[in-house]
Amino acid sequence: MSDLLTEHVPAPSGSAGSRRVWRRLVRQPMTMASIAFLLLLVVVALIAPLIAPYDPLAEDFDAVLLGPTAEHLLGTDEMGRDTLSRLLYGTRVALLVAFGSVVVAMAIGVPLGLLLGYRGGWWDRLGSRAFDVADALPGMLVGFAVITILGRGLLNLIVAIGLIFCMSFARMTRAVTLAERGKLYVDAARVAGLRTPEILFLQVLPNLTGPLLVQGAVFLGSAIGVEAALSFLGLGLDSEVPTWGGMLGVAANEQAQQPFLPFPPGVAIVAAVLAFNLVSDGIGDALAGERRKPAGRPRRPRTGAAPVDGARAAALVKGAPGAAVDGGPTRPDAVLEVRGVTVDLVRPEGESVPLVQDVSLSIGRAEVVGLLGESGSGKSMLARSVLGLLPPATRLAAGSILLEGRELVGLSERQLREVRGCGIGVVFQDPMAALSPVHAIGSQLCEPLRAHLKLSRPAARERAAELLHRVGVEDPKRRLDDYPHQFSGGMAQRVAIAMALAAEPRLLIADEATSALDVTTQSQVIDLLLDLREEFGTAILMITHDLGVVAESCDRAAVMYAGQIVEIGEVKPLFSRPRHPYTAALLAANPSDDVEVERLPTIPGGVPLAGQWPSGCHFANRCTHSREGCTQHHVPLADDVRCLRANELILEVLKR
Numbered sequence: 001m002s003d004l005l006t007e008h009v010p011a012p013s014g015s016a017g018s019r020r021v022w023r024r025l026v027r028q029p030m031t032m033a034s035i036a037f038l039l040l041l042v043v044v045a046l047i048a049p050l051i052a053p054y055d056p057l058a059e060d061f062d063a064v065l066l067g068p069t070a071e072h073l074l075g076t077d078e079m080g081r082d083t084l085s086r087l088l089y090g091t092r093v094a095l096l097v098a099f100g101s102v103v104v105a106m107a108i109g110v111p112l113g114l115l116l117g118y119r120g121g122w123w124d125r126l127g128s129r130a131f132d133v134a135d136a137l138p139g140m141l142v143g144f145a146v147i148t149i150l151g152r153g154l155l156n157l158i159v160a161i162g163l164i165f166c167m168s169f170a171r172m173t174r175a176v177t178l179a180e181r182g183k184l185y186v187d188a189a190r191v192a193g194l195r196t197p198e199i200l201f202l203q204v205l206p207n208l209t210g211p212l213l214v215q216g217a218v219f220l221g222s223a224i225g226v227e228a229a230l231s232f233l234g235l236g237l238d239s240e241v242p243t244w245g246g247m248l249g250v251a252a253n254e255q256a257q258q259p260f261l262p263f264p265p266g267v268a269i270v271a272a273v274l275a276f277n278l279v280s281d282g283i284g285d286a287l288a289g290e291r292r293k294p295a296g297r298p299r300r301p302r303t304g305a306a307p308v309d310g311a312r313a314a315a316l317v318k319g320a321p322g323a324a325v326d327g328g329p330t331r332p333d334a335v336l337e338v339r340g341v342t343v344d345l346v347r348p349e350g351e352s353v354p355l356v357q358d359v360s361l362s363i364g365r366a367e368v369v370g371l372l373g374e375s376g377s378g379k380s381m382l383a384r385s386v387l388g389l390l391p392p393a394t395r396l397a398a399g400s401i402l403l404e405g406r407e408l409v410g411l412s413e414r415q416l417r418e419v420r421g422c423g424i425g426v427v428f429q430d431p432m433a434a435l436s437p438v439h440a441i442g443s444q445l446c447e448p449l450r451a452h453l454k455l456s457r458p459a460a461r462e463r464a465a466e467l468l469h470r471v472g473v474e475d476p477k478r479r480l481d482d483y484p485h486q487f488s489g490g491m492a493q494r495v496a497i498a499m500a501l502a503a504e505p506r507l508l509i510a511d512e513a514t515s516a517l518d519v520t521t522q523s524q525v526i527d528l529l530l531d532l533r534e535e536f537g538t539a540i541l542m543i544t545h546d547l548g549v550v551a552e553s554c555d556r557a558a559v560m561y562a563g564q565i566v567e568i569g570e571v572k573p574l575f576s577r578p579r580h581p582y583t584a585a586l587l588a589a590n591p592s593d594d595v596e597v598e599r600l601p602t603i604p605g606g607v608p609l610a611g612q613w614p615s616g617c618h619f620a621n622r623c624t625h626s627r628e629g630c631t632q633h634h635v636p637l638a639d640d641v642r643c644l645r646a647n648e649l650i651l652e653v654l655k656r
């Protein structure tokens with residue numbers, strides 16, 4: 001079974017999803033016929049003693065090797081035992097071995113695949129090599145070896161066949177987990193403080209339902225084939241025990257005298273294997289239609305110049321409180337203090353390239369700080385370093401991150417888990433990606449409540465309904481049982497905010513939380529965030545491209561460019577009298593209600609890639625004000641601006 005399978009068989013979400021899958025299955029006659037046949041086999045296995053005309057072990061040497069007769073409808077074997085009775089009893093062994101071995105294979109393969117896929121790195125590389133070795137070994141050889149070591153018997157047969165298949169389950173599970181672990185809902189679960197086993201088994205595993213069902217059905221059929229082959233070779237159960245493979249083995253020896261003998265077990269084996277395969281195909285087809293519909297606008301593509309938008313920037317600038325500025329001494333009211341943070345990309349050859357360089361930023365209680373900048377300037381990487389969720393191949397190379405005075409750098413994953421959720425909440429751009437598609441909203445909201453606030457199940461549900469009500473979801477008790485796809489984009493974002501605030505974090509990181517929403521919903525969500533910061537005193541880091549959002553909601557803003565903060569300050573002066581040419585260029589490229597222009601100016605070129613930053617000022621090669629000296633030396637952040645000419649330039653943006 002190909003790993004690609006996993007791309008086509010998403011898990012059905014919720015009872016409505018299951019009903020849709022079932023309806024699609026019902027429309028497939030071959031699949032339904034196969035299911036009916038397999039159900040018949042199960043019934044036959046259960047009632048074999050009632051319907052078998054003879055004792056399957058009873059020998060009659062006066063009636064050996066008979067063809068079909070009125071007394072023995074399918075003839076007899078070399079001991080005069082009734083073939084029909086043995087065939088009916090053989091169904092029991094076939095199904096028992098099939099289901100038992102698939103359970104064993106899943107019990108070994110699925111946790112292994114989850115672990116390798118989730119951990120990645122060396123674990124994954126070693127695991128993948130082990131898969132390659134396992135692939136190189138013929139499955140039957142593994143079966144022979146296990147039975148030779150453990151001896152014959154039903155349980156050993158089940159274990160042997162389970163071991164043959166377990167690597168396929170591990171490989172498939174690893175592939176799905178690798179794809180799922182990068183998704184936002186997994187990050188959200190980590191931020192919510194769930195432990196790795198909870199994330200793996202409660203969040204990732206449900207997404208495997210589809211692929212596991214498909215692969216499980218195929219291997220049920222294959223297990224019957226392997227059992228038959230091992231019994232045929234005399235390595236299965238004792239020859240007395242009626243099994244389809246054993247009957248085939250006898251038939252092979254006696255075929256010259258009774259040519260009909262191989263047909264009953266042969267047809268039974270082929271029919272059962274075929275039925276399982278048809279059911280597997282049918283389930284795969286039915287699940288393939290069960291794709292999640294994307295919500296909201298797609299993420300803005302990475303463009304070169306001035307992609308900022310929002311018509312309200314200048315008009316909406318609000319008065320900002322006299323917040324402390326960065327770079328100075330530690331603020332007494334600081335919820336978050338980021339000091340000199342540098343994040344490196346570690347290339348395979350070992351070279352380190354900075355993605356974020358020497359960033360310092362602080363956010364006080366109930367303060368909203370905007371983080372602005374073009375795509376690729378390092379905003380998300382900075383946020384991820386605060387969350388302790390840096391992607392693979394990147395590392396925090398330097399700096400300190402204090403949450404209410406507690407140093408987060410150097411904490412173990414376990415300690416970070418305690419901090420996240422309670423200490424920091426996060427809302428991402430696409431709520432549909434941040435919410436697990438296969439869990440009802442209620443259970444997702446209850447997880448952080450139970451994990452951090454240690455609420456009982458009913459109390460967590462009660463609180464979850466209150467939170468939904470608080471973020472403006474109507475009929476919250478009923479909606480707890482709904483799944484993410486049953487919410488509109490705006491409503492889903494409210495749910496995501498409720499989730500982020502469930503454990504009453506001191507810091508909320510909103511990573512382009514309103515970018516995918518229409519303007520009206522965007523305003524409502526911003527109002528909600530601002531209300532919540534008043535109510536809970538939450539500090540908010542608002543990452544956005546949208547100057548209008550910053551103007552409307554932030555007390556201060558930091559402008560990032562090529563991994564550095566180039567300017568930071570209170571929003572009103574920053575927007576009306578920018579001191580860094582990049583800030584001015586961003587503002588100039590922003591549509592404004594105040595000024596009518598035929599064509600908005602853009603910033604020529606694009607943000608340089610990591611590793612290609614110019615020496616000196618990173619913005620110099622796009623800056624119309626740059627001079628020779630700008631590229632010669634490192635430019636420090638001085639008096640909240642990183643520009644050598646800050647004091648001599650007069651940058652106007654609104655009077656174009």
Ligand SMILES: Nc1ncnc2c1ncn2[C@@H]1O[C@H](COP(=O)(O)OP(=O)(O)OP(=O)(O)O)[C@@H](O)[C@H]1O
Binds near residue numbers: 355375379382392610
């Ligand atoms: N997973 C990753 N591995 C390696 N480099 C990455 C990864 N994600 C981002 N980068 C690089 O890190 C730099 C900063 O990216 P980041 O995503 O933080 O920018 P951003 O300002 O948040 O952009 P956007 O607004 O588009 O999200 C870019 O050069 C980007 O190519």
